[in-house]
Amino acid sequence: MKRPTINDIAKRAGVSIGAVSFALNGRPGVSLETRRRIIAIADEMGWRPNAAARGLSESRAHTVGLVLARPADTLGIEPFFMKFISGLESQLTLSRTALLLQVVPDHAKEIEAVGAWWAERRIDGLIVMDLWSEDSRVATLETMKIPAVLVGRPRPDSALPAVWSDDAAAVAETVDYLVGLGHTRIARVAGLPALEHTRVRGEAFRVALARHGLEPSAIIDTDYTWEAGAEATTFLLTNRQRPTAITFDNDVMATAGLSVARKLGVNVPGELSIVAGDDSQLCEMVYPPLSALSRDVQAYGMNTARTLLALLDGKEPASYQDATARLRIRGSSVARSGSDRPV
Amino acid sequence: MKRPTINDIAKRAGVSIGAVSFALNGRPGVSLETRRRIIAIADEMGWRPNAAARGLSESRAHTVGLVLARPADTLGIEPFFMKFISGLESQLTLSRTALLLQVVPDHAKEIEAVGAWWAERRIDGLIVMDLWSEDSRVATLETMKIPAVLVGRPRPDSALPAVWSDDAAAVAETVDYLVGLGHTRIARVAGLPALEHTRVRGEAFRVALARHGLEPSAIIDTDYTWEAGAEATTFLLTNRQRPTAITFDNDVMATAGLSVARKLGVNVPGELSIVAGDDSQLCEMVYPPLSALSRDVQAYGMNTARTLLALLDGKEPASYQDATARLRIRGSSVARSGSDRPV
DNA sequence: CTGAAAGCGCTTACAG
DNA sequence: CTGAAAGCGCTTACAG
Numbered sequence: 001m002k003r004p005t006i007n008d009i010a011k012r013a014g015v016s017i018g019a020v021s022f023a024l025n026g027r028p029g030v031s032l033e034t035r036r037r038i039i040a041i042a043d044e045m046g047w048r049p050n051a052a053a054r055g056l057s058e059s060r061a062h063t064v065g066l067v068l069a070r071p072a073d074t075l076g077i078e079p080f081f082m083k084f085i086s087g088l089e090s091q092l093t094l095s096r097t098a099l100l101l102q103v104v105p106d107h108a109k110e111i112e113a114v115g116a117w118w119a120e121r122r123i124d125g126l127i128v129m130d131l132w133s134e135d136s137r138v139a140t141l142e143t144m145k146i147p148a149v150l151v152g153r154p155r156p157d158s159a160l161p162a163v164w165s166d167d168a169a170a171v172a173e174t175v176d177y178l179v180g181l182g183h184t185r186i187a188r189v190a191g192l193p194a195l196e197h198t199r200v201r202g203e204a205f206r207v208a209l210a211r212h213g214l215e216p217s218a219i220i221d222t223d224y225t226w227e228a229g230a231e232a233t234t235f236l237l238t239n240r241q242r243p244t245a246i247t248f249d250n251d252v253m254a255t256a257g258l259s260v261a262r263k264l265g266v267n268v269p270g271e272l273s274i275v276a277g278d279d280s281q282l283c284e285m286v287y288p289p290l291s292a293l294s295r296d297v298q299a300y301g302m303n304t305a306r307t308l309l310a311l312l313d314g315k316e317p318a319s320y321q322d323a324t325a326r327l328r329i330r331g332s333s334v335a336r337s338g339s340d341r342p343v
Numbered sequence: 344m345k346r347p348t349i350n351d352i353a354k355r356a357g358v359s360i361g362a363v364s365f366a367l368n369g370r371p372g373v374s375l376e377t378r379r380r381i382i383a384i385a386d387e388m389g390w391r392p393n394a395a396a397r398g399l400s401e402s403r404a405h406t407v408g409l410v411l412a413r414p415a416d417t418l419g420i421e422p423f424f425m426k427f428i429s430g431l432e433s434q435l436t437l438s439r440t441a442l443l444l445q446v447v448p449d450h451a452k453e454i455e456a457v458g459a460w461w462a463e464r465r466i467d468g469l470i471v472m473d474l475w476s477e478d479s480r481v482a483t484l485e486t487m488k489i490p491a492v493l494v495g496r497p498r499p500d501s502a503l504p505a506v507w508s509d510d511a512a513a514v515a516e517t518v519d520y521l522v523g524l525g526h527t528r529i530a531r532v533a534g535l536p537a538l539e540h541t542r543v544r545g546e547a548f549r550v551a552l553a554r555h556g557l558e559p560s561a562i563i564d565t566d567y568t569w570e571a572g573a574e575a576t577t578f579l580l581t582n583r584q585r586p587t588a589i590t591f592d593n594d595v596m597a598t599a600g601l602s603v604a605r606k607l608g609v610n611v612p613g614e615l616s617i618v619a620g621d622d623s624q625l626c627e628m629v630y631p632p633l634s635a636l637s638r639d640v641q642a643y644g645m646n647t648a649r650t651l652l653a654l655l656d657g658k659e660p661a662s663y664q665d666a667t668a669r670l671r672i673r674g675s676s677v678a679r680s681g682s683d684r685p686v
Numbered sequence: 687c688t689g690a691a692a693g694c695g696c697t698t699a700c701a702g
Numbered sequence: 703c704t705g706a707a708a709g710c711g712c713t714t715a716c717a718g
Contacts, residue, residue, distance in 0.1 A: 003462060005711055016689050021713060029687065048462035052404065053711030055395035056694045063443075081425060086446040093445065093456075098465060100406075101444045102436065103429040113436075119346060119391035121695095122441060226628055255628055262630070282625075285569055285598055287605070348695055359705050364697060374703065396695030399710045464711095 004045040012045075013038050024049075055121070063098040064308055065123040069110040069130065070103075078252065079280050080297055087301025088127070095309050097124075107132075111140055118146055125312050127151060127304060128160075132194045149308040151300075152196055154319045161317040163304045167197060168204035170293050170325040174247055174275050175208035177327055182336035183245040183273060185217040189232045189257065191249035191277075193221040198249065201277070205247070217243040222253060229253025233260040237272070244336050245273040251282045254290050258332065273333035279325075288331030295325040347388040355388075356381050367392075398464070406441040407651055408466040412453040412473065413446075421595065422623050423640055430644025431470070438652050440467075450475075454483055461489050468655050470494060470647060471503075475537045492651040494643075495539055497662045504660040506647045510540060511547035513636050513668040517590055517618050518551035520670055525679035526588040526616060528560040532575045532600065534592035534620075536564040541592065544620070548590070560586040565596060572596025576603040580615070587679050588616040594625045597633050601675065616676035622668075631674030638668040 006020045013020065015034060022029045023038035024047075030038070055061045066088070068081065085099070092099055100123055102113050117123045125147035128137060138158045141148045154162040178186050188205050191198045202219060209216055218236060222228035229248060233256065236243055248254035254276035261268050268274055268288060276283055279294035300322050307320045349367070353360045358377060365372045366381035373381070398404045409431070411424065428442070435442055443466055445456050460466045468490035471480060481501045484491045497505040521529050531548050534541045545562060552559055561579060565571035572591060576599065579586055591597035597619035604611050611617055611631060619626055622637035643665050650663045 003464070007711075017712080018690080018714080019688065022688095025713085027714095031687065034687090046462065048459060050399070050711050051463040051465045052395045052398035053694090054713075056393070056399055056696085056711080057713040059694070061395065082446070085444065089444070089446055098443050098460070099445070100441050101428065101432070102442070103425070103432055116391060117441070119389065120394040121346070122394045226624060252624075252628075259628065259630060281569060281595075285595075285602065287602060350695075360696080361698080361706080362704065365704095368697085370698095372703065377703090393695050396710090397697075399695080399712085400697040402710070 003050075004042075004047045005050070006047070009038060009042050009045065009047060012041050059121070060312075061122055061124050062096060063100055063123050064092065064125045064127065064312075065100045065102070065114060065117050066127045066129070067110045067113050068101075068103045069105070069107055071105050078250065078278070080278070083297040084301040084304075087298035088305045089301075090298075091302045091305030091309070097309065107135075107137055111137060114141070114146065115144065118144060125149070125308050127308060131155075131196045133196045133199050134194075135196070147308070147311050149304055149311065151304055153200065159317055161307055161311060162319040163300070163307050163322060164319065165295065165300070165322040166324045167200050168207075170327070171201050171204035171247075171277075172208040173327050174277075174293065175205060175212075177329075178245045178247075178273060178275065178333070179209075179212045179214065181245075181273065181334065184214055184336075185241065185243045186214070186245045186247070187217040187236050187243035188219045189229060189236075189246060189248045189253055190219055190221050191224050201249065217241070222249070224250055224253065226252050226256045229256035230260045233257040234264070237261060237264050237266050242266075244271070245275070245333070247275045248277055250278040251276045251280045251290070251292065254292070254332075255282055255286050258286055258288075258290065269332050269334040270337065273336075275327070275333055279328060283330065291330045291333040292328055293325040294328040295323065299323070346393075347385075347390045348393070349390070352381060352384050352388065352390060355384050402464070403655075404465055404467050405439060406443055406466050407435065407468045407470065407655075408443045408445070408457060408460050409470045409472070410453045410456050411444075411446045412448070412450055414448050421593065421621070423621070426640040427644040427647075430641035431648045432644075433641075434645045434648035434652070440652065450478075450480055454480060457484070457489065458487065461487060468492070468651050470651060474498075474539045476539045476542050477537075478539070490651070490654050492647055492654065494647055496543065502660055504650055504654060505662040506643070506650050506665060507662065508638065508643070508665040509667045510543050511550075513670070514544050514547040514590075514620075515551040516670050517620075517636065518548060518555070520672075521588045521590075521616060521618065521676070522552075522555045522557065524588075524616065524677065527557055527679075528584065528586040529557070529588045529590065530560040530579050530586035531562045532572060532579075532589060532591045532596055533562055533564050534567050544592065560584070565592070567593055567596065569595050569599045572599030573603050576600040577607070580604060580607050580609050585609075587614070588618070588676070590618045591620060593621040594619045594623045594633070594635065597635070597675075598625055598629050601629055601631075601633065612675050612677040613680070616679075618670070618676055622671060626673065634673045634676040635671055636668040637671040638666065642666070 006017045010017045010020045019030050020038055023035040104110050128148050129151045131152040148160050150160050150162040153164045220232040254274055261272050266272050276290045276292035279292035283290035283292045303320050303322050349360045349363045353363045362373050363381055366378040447453050471491050472494045474495040491503050493503050493505040496507045563575040597617055604615050609615050619633045619635035622635035626633035626635045646663050646665050
């Protein structure tokens with residue numbers, strides 16, 4: 001029942017353990033015939049390299065880390081993470097690399113967790129998510145010399161490779177679409193203002209509207225929760241000059257907005273068009289179903305894994321631009337039918 | 344920049360590496376004064392044990408594994424996993440144990456993944472989720488002698504400890520509640536029939552109704568998806584003798600049921616009461632908000648981690664019964680107001 | 687092409 | 703109470 005070691009294989013094959021190691025790792029120094037025999041024996045014995053032993057001599061853990069820094073009760077109904085992780089792993093597994101996961105409440109705890117993993121040599125590299133505009137983690141990781149991939153825009157102040165998609169273009173598509181429908185009073189319910197992601201979308205929102213000679217009807221910062229989405233929508237819809245279209249930075253808030261509109265007697269899409277900045281099943285579960293910016297999150301995870309693995313293999317750090325989210329039009333957005341509609 | 348080893352500490356302290364190891368691990372054999380000095384030096388140098396080295400000599404990885412066997416597109420909007428994992432980790436971290444995660448499509452791939460981790464000695468133990476009534480994994484893990492904790496009912500045919508809660512009691516509470524409201528035609532939209540969880544709930548449903556002299560109005564198996572929930576509800580509500588109350592095995596299907604009822608012009612809760620078998624934010628996001636069986640999922644994860652850690656520490660395998668889910672009553676369920684209402 | 691040996695950084699019996 | 707040494711299971715220069 002004891003798991004076999006290269007020693008056992010060497011004995012059975014009548015060669016040295018060095019030869020076994022060379023044969024199993026495809027390195028020169030063993031005749032083809034011997035190599036074949038060794039591999040056959042290893043397979044037959046169900047041998048797998050002891051990760052600790054290999055890690056110790058290679059100084060490589062064949063493991064990467066992912067820390068999610070968010071309050072546990074915020075780990076909500078967004079399917080993003082599970083899908084992203086699933087994509088990550090499908091790639092990591094191909095390279096026999098494992099994924100270590102931890103959930104912590106904030107950036108300080110994240111650095112602490114990563115520092116421990118790194119000091120214990122449990123990980124070779126790291127995936128960094130939810131980047132802030134001012135994000136102390138980036139400099140800290142560079143100081144610690146931890147190979148890392150940023151999930152988000154490349155940073156001008158950092159050499160760490162990033163995997164990102166063009167949020168600005170996606171927001172522009174949304175704005176162009178809504179303006180094309182005749183909307184002129186368009187509001188934005190934004191996510192956490194500290195996130196770089198949110199800043200980029202906000203700026204793109206202004207710029208896209210400006211191209212049409214328009215200004216934002218309003219931009220409201222939130223924390224992504226249902227409650228914040230509901231509150232923001234209530235504020236917007238009970239205002240004098242209420243918007244005819246609202247974009248929400250995620251699906252949960254868009255759903256909250258839809259729900260508030262119904263309560264206030266504002267017809268969606270008749271009087272109010274809604275577009276969600278994240279797509280998920282939730283958008284199809286409500287009525288009317290929500291138009292949303294949609295993307296392949298699993299592919300995003302896969303590309304992130306590939307970028308990190310390349311970095312760990314000693315390749316030049318290179319950022320990767322993932323596909324831009326595309327607008328998926330559903331029932332929550334239609335042409336403006338108000339008095340000031342262009343004719 | 345090189346990370347310090349016990350060798351560096353030993354040199355600085357002027358002692359042998361053995362003494363350092365003893366001091367740092369709180370074992371006897373070092374004088375109190377020396378011990379203090381060594382610990383101070385280690386702290387100052389930011390030393391942390393190399394996990395590979397320790398793992399190799401201890402034959403213990405200080406890591407446990409969790410494999411989620413489900414199709415990637417099913418990794419839906421249920422917050423259950425992220426919450427459970429977050430609970431798991433808060434405990435594991437206290438014991439300096441890491442969590443390895445993998446997502447695979449089915450049981451065969453799960454066994455393959457676990458087998459690889461185990462053969463490579465990457466994990467000391469395992470958490471097994473989503474148990475089936477007939478589950479080949481249980482026997483396989485016992486054959487492989489992998490320490491594992493089952494998330495679900497203890498198995499009569501296995502010595503593996505389980506962490507579970509009394510689903511039957513929770514279902515009975517739901518039935519008693521609905522019957523108490525005057526409902527006599529109560530249907531159940533069940534989850535995956537292969538899951539032991541589903542079987543137990545189904546049986547409890549029959550038994551609880553029988554105690555009131557009633558029979559199930561219907562029991563429909565599904566795959567937990569929105570679509571299946573919608574289809575089942577449509578079937579139930581367009582039937583001649585339609586139920587006045589439906590229990591759904593999760594929140595997503597309950598939401599689908601609510602949506603279908605609205606489309607069919609069946610008033611909730613006026614003509615139909617709905618109870619969800621899983622609670623989540625989703626239940627509060629719809630109108631009327633859904634009554635649901637609610638539980639502390641993070642605590643469930645914490646207790647699972649504790650049970651596994653105890654097993655790894657050589658304690659006798661002992662199952663743990665977690666708190667029973669409690670019915671949280673919201674707007675989707677009210678007293679029956681039909682013609683056959685008891686007076 | 688092959689074998690014998692050192693080394694990765696720990697833990698842990700074993701002598702003193 | 704302390705030190706010197708073997709061993710965990712690999713990889714990898716280094717001689718032959």
